[in-house]
Amino acid sequence: MSIDAFINRFEILIFRHRAFVLTLFVLLTAFFVQQASHIKLDAAFTKNIPLNHTYMKTYLKHQENFGGANNILVSVCAADGDIFSEGFFTTLEEVHNKLFFIPGVDRTQVKSLFSPSTRFVEIVEGGFAGGPVIPSDFKPNERGLNKVKGNIEKAGIVGSMVASDYSCSLLRASLLDINPQTGEKLDTLAIAKQLEEDLRTTYEKDGVSVHIIGFAKMVGDVANGAMGVVLFFAIAIAITAVMVYFFCKSKILTLLPIACSLIAVVWQMGALSTLGFGLDPMSILIPFLVFAIGVSHGVQMINAVGKNVAKGFTSKEAAQMSFRALLVPGGVALLSDTVGFITLLSIDIGIIRELAITASLGVALIILTNLVLLPVLVSYVNMAKRAPSENEAATKKYDALWLNMSKLATKGPATTVLIIVAILYLVGFYFSQGMKIGDLHAGASALHEDSRYNQDTFLITDRYTINVDYMSVIVESTENACTDYRIMDTISQFQWKMENVPGVQSAVSLASVAKVVNAGYNEGNLKWRTLPRNQQTLVQSIARVPSSSGLLNSDCSVMPVILFTEDHKAETIDRIVAEVKAAAAEFNTDDITFKLASGPVGVMAATNEAVAEAQTPMMLYVYGAVILLCLISFKSVRATFVVVLPLYVVSTLAQWLMTMLDIGLTVSTLPVIALGVGIGVDYGIYILSTMSQQLRSGVAVKDAYLAALKERGSAVLLTGITLAVGVSTWFFSALKFQVDMGILLTFMFLVNMLAAIMVIPALATFLWKEKK
Structure with missing residues (x-):
């Protein structure tokens, strides 16, 4: 069965049984509302760390003896x-x-x-x-x-x-735990x-x-700060309602896409609760994104219905035609979003995997609420009186705008656009290489510097000489290794090397404590602050150090070296980890092994490495999924190239922005790039789907682009601006990571929209030859 035949049968099934479809949606919504009422905020330390990372295996292995980082x-x-x-x-x-x-x-x-x-x-x-x-x-x-x-x-x-x-x-x-x-x-x-x-x-x-x-x-x-997301959600709904009403000039047509998008959010919350998931404070922003994505696709549907009604069709006929026209491009766009989010499951960090499940589930549900429920609801609206009516002056104004923009699909302006894009890409790629992995600021990066938590952190750091940031290098050896001078001397040499690494404030180990105790047995004379070579004397020096000190286990086969660091900034951690690895390679033998790592900084080191390792595969998976779905949809390599290239350029520019604004690539910001790509592809798919139909009919690229602008241009501009304005309210959040996400998403929503309406026609100008 061809895709067209399937769409026709599906359309007939849906619209011949509209009452049954609405009843089914009402029942499902009632069920998910009940399930959503049981959802709770859920946070756990282990969700924020890569449990299968080598460092974390060492951490978990010795957690019982030496405590954890929680x-x-x-x-x-x-x-x-x-x-x-x-x-x-x-x-x-x-x-x-x-x-x-x-x-x-x-x-x-x-x-x-x-x-x-x-x-x-x-x-x-x-x-x-x-x-x-x-x-x-x-x-x-x-x-x-x-x-x-x-x-x-x-x-x-x-x-x-x-x-x-x-x-x-x-x-x-x-x-x-x-x-x-x-x-x-x-x-x-x-x-x-x-x-x-x-x-x-x-x-x-x-x-x-x-x-x-x-x-x-x-x-x-x-x-507690995430509770403010509810306020931002309300503000976003209000802003969206104003923007949509400005677009369609109809209260009912403003209400319907917003209501359908809210239903998708309710279904998402209910489905998560049914599956046994909670909502982590770090991913509480995802429901808002689901709402925003839903509205963007809802506006496309309302736009298509309005234009069909303006051509003289009834509301039901217009809804059916719009359903048929948008099911494939809208479905492909949402599937691209969904698959893009699912690729985040490849990252071995619990919080990112939960975010992937939450986001992909919500976007998948939009396919039902905004591509099926919305046109069915619109089919009941009397559009004869409520259809968007543009007077002649407004029509001429938009036609003039689209006509001027269509010049981007001619060789002169297209060349200029592509040269500018190439320059931006090269500059962005160069500076994006300076993007850091991990936290770049003191204190908790999720909170503002003036937050009570960070002020408490700064007070403790200032009042005490031992920093709150520390890393434990686990030294594994044989039973009773602490009575072997050779082993203890190796630990002492390792500690001395680490104490001289920039960024290490101080260090302590059983070896350094044994030196102090040995001096004590010799009237405190500093000349005796050394490891005794005699085994009996060495045993005497360590006998007074209990296992509860955290410097040895019960059989003295594991002895951590604790490194107190000046801070937990990415560059500090990278430098210390590199030096630990170099020293471990020098001192490791069959009898003694130095392993990374435990302690808060050890956990951060593992997380930073997991993020760095996941960055490239994640982008490959995201783009691979988008490319595959575009190939299936357009059945054209050049059409796929035209959609994907602007996305890649914008991703590179977003990394440049992160470098310029001193935003590190962390567990919070890593998914944003994938989210931006997944949502940004929507604009290109809607624009190019209309252009492709025209181009296959032999229409010139400029005329095909003009037709796409008349059909989809206003809706694409509206959704891009609405999404950007909605997330820009996050700039005022009490949470620093939400501010960072707001900046990045606002940039990606706007620039992806501009890339879709400017770069796609410029590329098409050179990739599609005019038919004579």
Whole structure:
């Protein structure tokens, strides 16, 4: 059966049973509304990391012994700059106890001044003496506070657990993947809410401030900011309604495409809930994009129906003709969007895969709501009175505009356009090579610099000498390797190399601690701050280092080297990772292996590498899918080339824009390029589908382009501007990643639209020869 025969049969089936079709849509909408009411925001640390990456396999393998990167840091600060007061220590103890008993917190990994594992050691005449920094009989009076202050200094935790100026004290905790009380996956957003309410709100008073950072808290703040998306959604609907009404001059024709697009969003939410998915705060923008894409295709349908009614057809006849004319180009455009989004599944990061499922599902549903439901609804509207009516002056105005634009399909202007495009491409390609992978700014890149979370991050970074950014290089060896001088000396040499890498603030390992302990056994003489070669002496030096320190496991076969970095910017991480790999290649033997990586910076390194590795394959998959569908639709290599080339140029220019605006390629921005390509192809398909019909009939390229402009030009311009204006409202978002996405999508929507109406006819001028 030919495509035309299939479309005819499908058209007859749909429009002969319009009532049944509407009833079916009503029932499905009611079902999906009920399902959508159960959808929840869902965030998890593991969704944001590439679990199958080599670094992450090492991270997960040793997570139980050394904790993970899903940590919480709580800094309790005294407003007067001095923590040694009864009120402060009473509050600090209460914060410790509250944090300790929050469900989902790994209690073995809670570290604070009140943790029994926080101990001091001092050299005395008979050897060593020590104990917990805060003794069991501690009372927060003058005597007790002075004793604790002395213990803090003996423990050497000033700058790590206590601020360098004694104004704050830090608590650390790791989060589990499973809530031990329920046995279910840990609810990260619930943890964030509990941290805010039970810690900050409860204890931030009476001269005490509480500052909280960590993945869970960051995601919680992102989720709170994402609530503003609802406002942006409402603004976008209002802007879209105004633009569509300006286009069709009819309230009912304005309402229908918007209503059908909203139905697609409801179906999307309901389908996600039915499939067992939640909505991640980082992908909460996708429903808006689905709505925008739906409206753009809805406007094409309304435009086609209006023009058919203006030719004297009834509403039903006009709807049927428009359905028949737009089913293939509209279906191919939406399938291109869908397949383009599905290609994101190739990226081994959970959040991107969820985004791919969410976006592709929503766009696939638009095929039903805006290419089937919308024309059926329009067929019931009395278009005789409501059809867009253009007076003669307006018609002449548009005809003059289209006539001037059609000159782009002549050799002179076409040559100029192509030269400009070539220059832009070459400049864009050159500068796009400077695009960085990963975060380019301090703090959490998803939030603005002045956000509470980032301000807390900066405070903790400023008050403590040990940075919150660190990477653990896991050293794997044989059992009891820490008693082997050769192994420990290799770790020491590796650590020394890393400490001299630009970007590494400091480093610590069992080897460096053993040197300090050895000096302690020799009256603290710095000359003895070295690794003892004698095995018994070496055992004596490490015996006082417990496994809870995070510097060794129970059988001493794994000993991490912890690198505290100056920041987590992409260039810093790349430099450190390269140096670690070079040093590992130098020091690795059959007995000892240095492996990347654990800690927050280790996770970022793995994520950055996964993004870098996925960038090229993702683009190949996206363009491969678009090319294949265009070949199927147009059955022409040159038509496919004409549609795809402008998309590629715009993608390159978008990467140049990212370089110019200092936007890194991250988990948040990587999908935007695919989204821009998937949505941008729509303009070209609609323009070229009309041109192709004319060209096959022997019409000259200029006349074919003029016919396409008269048929589709106003709708393409409207949808491009509407989409761009809608996402441009994101510039005012409380979320930095939404601002970045808004900038990139606004650029891609507008420039892809301009490329479709300017570059496509210029290319066609040279690829289609005029028939005499």
